Amino acid sequence: MLDLLAQTGLNAVYAASYISLVAVGLVLIFGVMGVINFAHGELFMAGAYAIVALYAGLNVPFFLAVAVGLLFVGCLGLLMERALFRPLKDNPLGGLVASIGFLMILQALAVMGFGVRMVHIPPVTQEVIAFSDKVRLPVARLYVIIAAIVLLSALWYFLKRTRFGWALRASAQDPEAAALQGISITQTARIAMFIGAGLAGIAGALTAPLVSVNPHMGHSVIVTAFIVIIVGGVGSLEGAIVASVAYALVHTFVTTFWDGVLADIVGLSLMLVVLIVKPTGLFGSADRA
Amino acid sequence: MPKFLIWVAVLAALIALPHGLSFSQQEILVFLTINVLLVASYRLLTLTGEWSLAHVVIMGVGAYSSALLTKKLGVYVPVSMLLGGVVAALIAVLLSFPLFRMKGFYFLIGSFAAGEIIRLLWKRFRDPFGGAKGIKGIDPMPDFSIGFYQFDFFEPTSYYYFAGVIVAFCLWILWRIEKSPVGLTFHAVHWQDKLAQASGVNVRAYRTLAFAIASGFAGISGALLAHYVGTINPNAFDIDLMVFVLTWAIVGGTATFYGPILGCVVLTVLNEIVLRELGLEQMRPLVYGAIMILSILFLPNGLESIVQKLTKRRAAKSAPERSPAE
Known part of the structure; x- marks a missing residue:
């Protein structure tokens, strides 16, 4: 029993890692651009297909492929910023629809390029860290956990300790005042979009060998990310991380001890309860709603 | 007079339309007719300024209720369709208690969560909802004749006419609601909620009313769908x-x-x-x-x-x- 608890705990840490990478990117984009990026799950999917094309297709070394995937998805983010979100700056519903359109295009491209069926990716490493007979952590999952810790710490440092990060937070807080202080809103939007998309891309790339890669894999990812950013409070990076961990724990445990559908129901109910008790999320403030 | 003639021409075109189409296109036409009611009812909801993501699930509530009422209780099909709408409206009133504590983006996501919970409950509980496979063999609308036309509901054309009349009637009601003082209040709730509140309008009650009416018509559109395709499952919504x-x-x-x-x-x-x-x-x-x-x-x-x-x-x-x- 203790083994099962420990193993489920490890699984939850892994789930929390990739969920928080996706959710933090989504929060960053919403904070700076004020737009809900519905295509965020598909950016995750694009990252996974970068691995399919480069690592499984062209035999590029795995970590090089991950780096290229990160850059590629980051550039997709820049494209979205320039082509969709900047022209639709004053039209939040428009940004929503445009991102849905972009999502459909990315899905169709994945279907056309790689087929509808899931793709098999050769495992990166078969190594497993065994804590005991029944408590094991595959090293491939450890990569995801390490990436989440390193990248999110780096992001935290970037946001709180550098001038760029300071400008970014300023324009998230009050775009007009930030612009009056000489901060280029376009520039900060570009940076936020690149980082946000890149984080989703790297999460997709690193988890690609561990999950079934298919054109519609972004769907469950975006639903989870929405739950997490709502529970954490939209616009709060710390909240998104805390909520990722909490959601992953609850979801993994309910899945292990009961079943997956019930876990989804519990997760959604939890979010509804948070919204009823505190309609701005655990860490949110009212002004961004 | 010319306006009247335009309406007659539109009506004639709508009646003649299915005869120029292939079978699969006729089927699409039926779905399109049902979706017109769905999207028109959605507009009533957006009048109060809220964008719900639960509307399609509410449509599903109408579909499931109507299907279960005919299957388990043997309710006559057109009556069950109406009841499907009523159940959908009641569920909406229930949902309004948690959801209307939220606004804007939070309402959008909160409504999504509420809808998704309902949908997953259909998936989880095989009795009575049939689980992931849903409900099969739903009673079709019984055939009937109105003298000069024999409705045979295995033909998409017949169902198109039947659904068309119901949808047209529902659209007329929706239009009348929008033009009524109640509809104008919906506008006020959206654009001037503080002023409306200060003028003694119960904003919350009007938002709930719009949500319930819109959901009722969405439920009817769901019931129309259920008795046409004969099988519904959670993924359809x-x-x-x-x-x-x-x-x-x-x-x-x-x-x-x-x-x-x-x-x-x-x-x-x-x-x-x-x-x-x-x-x-x-x-x-x-x-x-x-x-x-x-x-x-x-x-x-x-x-x-x-x-x-x-x-x-x-x-x-x-x-x-x-x-x-x-």
Whole structure:
């Protein structure tokens, strides 16, 4: 029993890692651009297909492929910023629809390029860290956990300790005042979009060998990310991380001890309860709603 | 008089329409008719300024209720359809208690969560909802005759006429509601909620009323769907269809009554008929997505703004002609 608890705990840490990478990117984009990026799950999917094309297709070394995937998805983010979100700056519903359109295009491209069926990716490493007979952590999952810790710490440092990060937070807080202080809103939007998309891309790339890669894999990812950013409070990076961990724990445990559908129901109910008790999320403030 | 003639011509065209189409296109026409009611009821909800993501699940509530009422209790089909709408409205009233504590983005996501919970409950509980496979063998609408026309509901054309009459009637009611003092209050709740509240309008009650009415009609559209296809499952009412409803409304424009309907018709015809005929089967979502992006970039006020421009230009043209006579 203790083994099962420990193993489920490890699984939850892994789930929390990739969920928080996706959710933090989504929060960053919403904070700076004020737009809900519905295509965020598909950016995750694009990252996974970068691995399919480069690592499984062209035999590029795995970590090089991950780096290229990160850059590629980051550039997709820049494209979205320039082509969709900047022209639709004053039209939040428009940004929503445009991102849905972009999502459909990315899905169709994945279907056309790689087929509808899931793709098999050769495992990166078969190594497993065994804590005991029944408590094991595959090293491939450890990569995801390490990436989440390193990248999110780096992001935290970037946001709180550098001038760029300071400008970014300023324009998230009050775009007009930030612009009056000489901060280029376009520039900060570009940076936020690149980082946000890149984080989703790297999460997709690193988890690609561990999950079934298919054109519609972004769907469950975006639903989870929405739950997490709502529970954490939209616009709060710390909240998104805390909520990722909490959601992953609850979801993994309910899945292990009961079943997956019930876990989804519990997760959604939890979010509804948070919204009823505190309609701005655990860490949110009212002004961004 | 010419306005009356236009309506007669439209009616005649709608009656003649299915006879020029292939069988599969006739089926699409039936779905389109049902979706017109869905998107028109959605507009009533957006009048109060809230964008719900639960609307398609509410439609599913109507479908499941009507299907279960006929299957388990043997309720006569047209009656069960009406009851399906009533159940959907009641569920909406229940949902309004938690949901209307939220606004804006939070309401959007909160409504999504509430809808998804309902949908997952259908999936989880095999009794009575049938689990992931849903409900099969739903009683079809019984055939009947109105003298000069024999309704045979295995024919899409017959069901198109039947659904068309019901949808037209529902649209008329929706239109009357919008033009009534209640409908004007909905507008006020959206654009001037503080002022409305200060003038003694119970904002919360009106938001709930709009939500319940919109949900009732969505439920009827769901029941129409259930008794046509004969089988429903949780995945038929998932977020994909909701995204379509949302884009129909936004691409069509929500400032007028006909905007969302226009969006629904144009995008459906484009997606299901034009792109299919062009043989772009695999590229369909790609082209559809591109059209969505282009229309939101270049037509931010929706397709209805084109219509408004055209009618305005015609009015402007006819005005100087009339002026010398005056």
